[in-house]
Amino acid sequence: MIFTIITSSPTPENRPQSPTGLQTLSYLYGMSPGFAEWNDTISALATPPGTGAIGVIRISGTRAIEIAGSLFPAKDLSRQPPNTLHVGYLKDGMDVLDEVVISLFRGPASYTGEDVIEIGCHGSPFIQQKILDALSQRGARLARPGEFTQRAFLNGKLDLVQAESVADLIASNTSASRHAALNSLRGGFSHILKDLREQLIRFSSLIELELDFSEEDVEFADRSRFLTLLEEMGRVVTNLLESFRLGNVIRNGVSVVIVGRPNAGKSTLLNTLLRDNRAIVSEIAGTTRDTVEEILNIRGVIFRLIDTAGIRDHVRDDIESLGMDRSRKKIGEAAIVLYLYDVNTTSDAEFAAFFGEISAINPAIVPVANKTDETNAEILAQKRKAFPGTIFISAKNDTGIDVLTDRLYHLATGDQPLTENAVLTNARHVAALQEVSKAILEIRAGIEKNIPGDLLSPDIRRCLYYLGEITGEITNDDQLDYIFSKFCIGK
Numbered sequence: 216m217i218f219t220i221i222t223s224s225p226t227p228e229n230r231p232q233s234p235t236g237l238q239t240l241s242y243l244y245g246m247s248p249g250f251a252e253w254n255d256t257i258s259a260l261a262t263p264p265g266t267g268a269i270g271v272i273r274i275s276g277t278r279a280i281e282i283a284g285s286l287f288p289a290k291d292l293s294r295q296p297p298n299t300l301h302v303g304y305l306k307d308g309m310d311v312l313d314e315v316v317i318s319l320f321r322g323p324a325s326y327t328g329e330d331v332i333e334i335g336c337h338g339s340p341f342i343q344q345k346i347l348d349a350l351s352q353r354g355a356r357l358a359r360p361g362e363f364t365q366r367a368f369l370n371g372k373l374d375l376v377q378a379e380s381v382a383d384l385i386a387s388n389t390s391a392s393r394h395a396a397l398n399s400l401r402g403g404f405s406h407i408l409k410d411l412r413e414q415l416i417r418f419s420s421l422i423e424l425e426l427d428f429s430e431e432d433v434e435f436a437d438r439s440r441f442l443t444l445l446e447e448m449g450r451v452v453t454n455l456l457e458s459f460r461l462g463n464v465i466r467n468g469v470s471v472v473i474v475g476r477p478n479a480g481k482s483t484l485l486n487t488l489l490r491d492n493r494a495i496v497s498e499i500a501g502t503t504r505d506t507v508e509e510i511l512n513i514r515g516v517i518f519r520l521i522d523t524a525g526i527r528d529h530v531r532d533d534i535e536s537l538g539m540d541r542s543r544k545k546i547g548e549a550a551i552v553l554y555l556y557d558v559n560t561t562s563d564a565e566f567a568a569f570f571g572e573i574s575a576i577n578p579a580i581v582p583v584a585n586k587t588d589e590t591n592a593e594i595l596a597q598k599r600k601a602f603p604g605t606i607f608i609s610a611k612n613d614t615g616i617d618v619l620t621d622r623l624y625h626l627a628t629g630d631q632p633l634t635e636n637a638v639l640t641n642a643r644h645v646a647a648l649q650e651v652s653k654a655i656l657e658i659r660a661g662i663e664k665n666i667p668g669d670l671l672s673p674d675i676r677r678c679l680y681y682l683g684e685i686t687g688e689i690t691n692d693d694q695l696d697y698i699f700s701k702f703c704i705g706k
């Protein structure tokens with residue numbers, strides 16, 4: 216049997232008091248924290264800890280308005296309409312805590328779907344702590360990381376992909392990562408997956424129905440239409456899985472290691488790319504002994520540039536040897552390896568030997584010829600022929616650097632637009648979609664072999680399960696706790 220859980224947000228008229236909609240849902244989902252815990256009113260500082268102009272303390276739960284009201288003698292908050300602001304003194308007995316602005320929201324039209332109070336206070340850690348203590352004494356316990364968003368999810372305000380994208384949005388540090396997170400938050404690929412899942416459920420119920428009439432050998436589910444749907448699903452899932460490469464680039468950045476012989480100009484290149492004198496440059500071979508890492512943003516994509524100790528065959532001392540070991544380790548870990556060589560002193564044989572040595576550790580290698588300012592057109596032409604795929608630059612004179620950054624950008628993104636399409640950035644979604652993809656193949660193979668409906672059902676159910684797991688229509692408590700534990704407190 217196929218069952219689905221239909222979640223509808225409670226309307227103001229039938230807003231449940233006890234048990235809350237959230238409790239009912241947590242029961243349906245088999246949530247671990249007991250009813251009591253979800254019934255708690257929670258509070259936390261929503262702004263970063265420390266001194267600032269203002270701080271915001273958030274309270275959510277059935278007692279949010281009552282608890283905040285008990286500290287706010289100026290007005291009876293329980294009688295105030297939703298989405299209103301109230302200025303006044305917050306008082307703990309006779310003790311004036313602060314002059315604050317209270318924002319009042321009533322569930323379900325709030326972030327969490329519950330009654331929510333936000334107290335805008337002065338940005339003193341001392342004041343904020345006093346307010347949190349007073350709230351906690353009146354029964355608003357401190358929220359766990361992500362608990363506000365977790366409640367929003369459980370109350371049907373957000374699906375799981377959207378909830379996860381809230382954390383991504385907070386963590387976003389480039390326009391590309393912000394766009395990807397916003398796209399998911401707006402429902403990006405959740406909509407696509409939900410739609411496919413619904414269509415699959417329809418077919419699945421027809422096939423289940425056939426089982427009830429198994430003696431009569433009827434087919435309610437049109438197999439050719441089912442195959443068309445599966446093909447469409449396969450396409451969508453493959454595209455999404457392919458987008459993860461880009462998503463990973465957007466989310467985590469791209470590591471680029473600069474390697475080469477001593478004195479090739481690696482540190483000079485790092486400095487030129489960063490437009491900063493970050494690494495020490497000198498004419499002494501073996502200047503850089505440890506790795507130096509810096510961030511470069513190329514059109515919204517973060518590259519982690521790593522300058523390394525020059526690799527040579529005869530080391531001078533143990534420190535240089537250690538530096539080279541580190542260089543080799545970084546080469547193995549990097550997404551892109553820039554092999555920088557001095558175009559004037561590197562023979563064809565030397566180039567080939569070094570290239571061979573490095574590409575054995577990491578094949579994603581881009582040769583970059585440096586010091587073209589010291590060479591002449593004739594030698595350059597010869598080198599262009601001898602070392603195909605090489606980018607010719609002068610790190611010192613800043614020539615050819617834009618060609619190099621273009622190449623880096625191209626290698627990282629494949630020149631796909633970073634903002635238009637839904638991209639997968641989350642490894643959890645990838646793992647689930649890989650299972651969906653496998654299940655689709657199995658269902659298709661089954662239909663093509665004309666196997667009976669009862670044998671198709673387990674694969675269809677598996678497919679539905681993993682689709683539902685992504686958006687959170689099906690979920691388990693361990694997974695949820697894990698996802699939301701990655702949030703900050705107050706979100």
Ligand SMILES: Nc1nc2c(ncn2[C@@H]2O[C@H](COP(=O)(O)OP(=O)(O)OP(=O)(O)O)[C@@H](O)[C@H]2O)c(=O)[nH]1
Binds near residue numbers: 501
């Ligand atoms: N003419 C010329 N000299 C350069 C260029 N790039 C770097 N140099 C010089 O080459 C020398 C070595 O530069 P570095 O950047 O320290 O070289 P490196 O590869 O980091 O060297 P190690 O750290 O010792 O491995 C310095 O004197 C630089 O000024 C270039 O494009 N043209």
Ligand SMILES: [Mg+2]
Binds near residue numbers: 482483495522523525
């Ligand atoms: Mg150096």
